[in-house]
Amino acid sequence: MDKIQTLAWRNGKLVLLDQTLLPNEICYKELSTEKEVFDAIRTMVVRGAPAIGVSAAYAMVLAAHEVDKEDFEPFIVDYEALGEHLSKSRPTAVNLNWAINRMIKCAHANKNFSVSKIREKLEQEAIAIHNEDLQINRKIGENLLSLLKRGDTVLTHCNAGALATSEYGTALSVFYLAQEKNFPLKAYANETRPRLQGARLTSFELYHAGVDVTLISDNMAAVLMSQGKVDAVIVGCDRVAANGDVANKIGTFNVSILAKHFNIPMYIATPTPTIDFDCITGESIPIEERDGEEIATINGVRIAPEGIKTYNPSFDVTPAENITAIVTEKGIAYPPFDVSLKDVFNN
Numbered sequence: 001m002d003k004i005q006t007l008a009w010r011n012g013k014l015v016l017l018d019q020t021l022l023p024n025e026i027c028y029k030e031l032s033t034e035k036e037v038f039d040a041i042r043t044m045v046v047r048g049a050p051a052i053g054v055s056a057a058y059a060m061v062l063a064a065h066e067v068d069k070e071d072f073e074p075f076i077v078d079y080e081a082l083g084e085h086l087s088k089s090r091p092t093a094v095n096l097n098w099a100i101n102r103m104i105k106c107a108h109a110n111k112n113f114s115v116s117k118i119r120e121k122l123e124q125e126a127i128a129i130h131n132e133d134l135q136i137n138r139k140i141g142e143n144l145l146s147l148l149k150r151g152d153t154v155l156t157h158c159n160a161g162a163l164a165t166s167e168y169g170t171a172l173s174v175f176y177l178a179q180e181k182n183f184p185l186k187a188y189a190n191e192t193r194p195r196l197q198g199a200r201l202t203s204f205e206l207y208h209a210g211v212d213v214t215l216i217s218d219n220m221a222a223v224l225m226s227q228g229k230v231d232a233v234i235v236g237c238d239r240v241a242a243n244g245d246v247a248n249k250i251g252t253f254n255v256s257i258l259a260k261h262f263n264i265p266m267y268i269a270t271p272t273p274t275i276d277f278d279c280i281t282g283e284s285i286p287i288e289e290r291d292g293e294e295i296a297t298i299n300g301v302r303i304a305p306e307g308i309k310t311y312n313p314s315f316d317v318t319p320a321e322n323i324t325a326i327v328t329e330k331g332i333a334y335p336p337f338d339v340s341l342k343d344v345f346n347n
């Protein structure tokens with residue numbers, strides 16, 4: 001199969017693979033306004049913290065062209081308002097605000113240029129954010145691989161792969177790196193209800209890349225672990241608090257409790273832009289709550305009574321005490337994370 005590209009910047013437009021249609025259809029959408037990118041993030045056409053961040057950066061390039069002002073002061077007022085709007089698309093992944101803020105900072109840093117020059121500088125900044133993401137993921141993969149043994153089997157939850165980033169992924173980068181280095185590794189993918197990112201996306205991308213991957217439903221992890229079939233858990237994350245608490249896809253907390261119970265290492269793969277030192281603990285991480293229809297239906301087919309009450313938090317917080325190590329592109333942080341995360345970040 002040809003390599004699948006998650007996102008691209010082409011002729012001044014953002015091209016996104018529509019992930020809501022995977023694995024059944026491979027269909028790309030071309031977006032040319034901030035509002036279109038907002039909707040794509042909200043509806044999860046693009047998802048995964050780093051891919052959301054890169055898409056947001058390109059949305060801010062589109063926004064700069066939408067603002068019809070040629071003097072800096074009126075330009076920046078409207079530009080920041082579009083950034084504020086975009087930041088409301090999904091609340092948990094800090095990469096969204098990180099990318100928007102970096103773009104706004106870039107506009108301010110170039111305020112002495114004409115607005116048309118500022119638009120060019122903003123495009124260069126978004127491309128830089130995109131390229132940095134590529135470099136970061138490979139380095140995370142190398143650091144993860146240093147923690148594993150040949151022949152290990154790794155359980156993962158949700159999708160922190162190439163589909164969630166520019167390429168390679170964070171948690172899944174280790175499988176691609178292992179392939180390149182002829183280092184045997186196997187994967188178990190939790191299906192990840194309700195949006196099924198494990199079934200629809202992780203098993204799709206690993207299977208097509210030729211990685212030995214087995215799909216399980218979320219309630220099977222304990223049995224697998226009790227049978228000695230899991231050597232490590234590796235997941236991505238949407239925000240790391242200063243104390244090492246980690247927000248990731250709903251169900252990650254459950255897996256971390258199981259891993260602790262069975263004495264299996266729990267590794268969090270994270271690019272440093274996903275660390276939010278302003279969140280002192282996981283309690284201050286905003287958790288997105290999505291439409292309950294995601295639970296009451298599967299692929300549009302109703303599986304629960306009409307009118308049933310639902311609760312659908314999209315993410316949970318894994319406490320630092322359940323985490324063995326937080327693996328970044330700059331190095332590996334071990335407990336106590338309030339000290340080690342800063343050391344790694346400033347590396």
Ligand code: MRU
Pocket residue numbers: 047048049050093157158159160161164165169170171197235236237238248249250314
């Ligand atoms: O709701 P999603 O699909 O955007 O959630 C994605 C995750 O939880 C990922 O694990 C996380 O964003 C890291 S992606 C490298």
